[in-house]
Amino acid sequence: MTRVADLLGAGRTFSFEFFPPKDDATQLSLGRTIAELEPLQPSFVSVTYGAGGTTRERTRNVVNWVAKETAITPMAHLTCQGHVRTEIADILDGYQAAGVENIMALGGDPPADLADRGPSDYRYASDLVAEVAATGAFSIGVAAHPEVHPASPDRAADRRHLAAKLAAADFAVTQFFFEVRHYVDLVNELADLDVTKPVLPGIMPITNAKQIARMARLSGAELPAWVVEAVERYDDPADVRRVGVELASKLCSDLLEAGAPGLHFYTMNRSTATREIYANLGLASLRVS
Ligand code: FAD
Numbered sequence: 001m002t003r004v005a006d007l008l009g010a011g012r013t014f015s016f017e018f019f020p021p022k023d024d025a026t027q028l029s030l031g032r033t034i035a036e037l038e039p040l041q042p043s044f045v046s047v048t049y050g051a052g053g054t055t056r057e058r059t060r061n062v063v064n065w066v067a068k069e070t071a072i073t074p075m076a077h078l079t080c081q082g083h084v085r086t087e088i089a090d091i092l093d094g095y096q097a098a099g100v101e102n103i104m105a106l107g108g109d110p111p112a113d114l115a116d117r118g119p120s121d122y123r124y125a126s127d128l129v130a131e132v133a134a135t136g137a138f139s140i141g142v143a144a145h146p147e148v149h150p151a152s153p154d155r156a157a158d159r160r161h162l163a164a165k166l167a168a169a170d171f172a173v174t175q176f177f178f179e180v181r182h183y184v185d186l187v188n189e190l191a192d193l194d195v196t197k198p199v200l201p202g203i204m205p206i207t208n209a210k211q212i213a214r215m216a217r218l219s220g221a222e223l224p225a226w227v228v229e230a231v232e233r234y235d236d237p238a239d240v241r242r243v244g245v246e247l248a249s250k251l252c253s254d255l256l257e258a259g260a261p262g263l264h265f266y267t268m269n270r271s272t273a274t275r276e277i278y279a280n281l282g283l284a285s286l287r288v289s
């Protein structure tokens with residue numbers, strides 16, 4: 001059973017996200033991270049994709065390596081921007097041949113050189129979802145933005161488009177956030193639109209205050225004042241990391257308490273914070289049989 005939809009149907013999932021390495025050194029480091037996280041028996045791991053195909057080979061290599069060399073179920077991210085139908089069909093054929101059964105279908109943010117890459121046959125993630133679904137070969141995830149995608153004209157439109165996309169997919173994974181109410185509101189608003197597919201909260205532990213502020217700005221996530229205060233109290237990066245792990249552990253336990261169907265960790269290709277959160281939540285002993 002390696003379809004994420006089936007895994008979610010069987011119980012809570014705990015999953016990790018990686019980005020494809022740029023060079024040999026970061027490739028070795030990602031290999032070490034995956035080896036360190038494998039004993040936690042993640043339900044699946046996902047590998048991001050550079051919009052416009054900028055990491056096409058590198059994403060494929062990591063996904064296929066995980067499928068072949070580890071006991072973990074992989075999920076490949078794929079984006080609309082800069083792709084025509086024949087390219088997407090090639091990529092999907094390749095994954096099917098490699099036994100990969102999960103695709104995260106995304107809009108993607110256009111790369112700076114998109115003009116040079118020719119037209120895209122897809123505008124929104126929902127166009128890509130339809131294409132992937134037509135193969136019948138994959139369980140399909142989509143992105144959700146609890147605090148509303150920055151390009152959405154308003155909250156109602158954001159939720160309407162997400163509901164339409166999710167109706168044709170199997171599950172959603174959210175952008176990171178720091179307040180549990182953002183997740184609960186999102187799930188309730190989808191239920192109001194008759195969508196009850198599983199929504200996995202995305203967890204980004206703070207390990208570096210500046211980096212998280214920049215990512216929050218780009219993604220439209222709010223960095224609440226109480227989080228900034230908790231972190232800014234410390235100069236030593238080790239203290240910042242410790243507080244970040246404590247905050248993320250509390251968020252995870254509140255989310256599970258609120259009924260989240262699992263947790264999806266943005267690992268930034270490192271294992272320590274995720275392993276510490278697992279230990280704080282008592283998940284390590286739960287997962288290792
Ligand atoms: P869409 O669903 O297409 O939505 C984008 C905007 O268009 C939203 O405002 C939406 O409301 C609006 N919209 C959707 N449908 C319609 C419609 N029919 N009519 C009018 N408006 C519409 N980016 C990458 O490049 N690579 C990755 O690997 C990657 N992984 C991600 C993983 C997760 C879990 C998340 C949350 C994000 C990820 N992203 C990734 C970022 C994502 O690509 C960007 O946030 C992108 O801007 C939007 O992607 P989407 O899939 O939500 O797009």
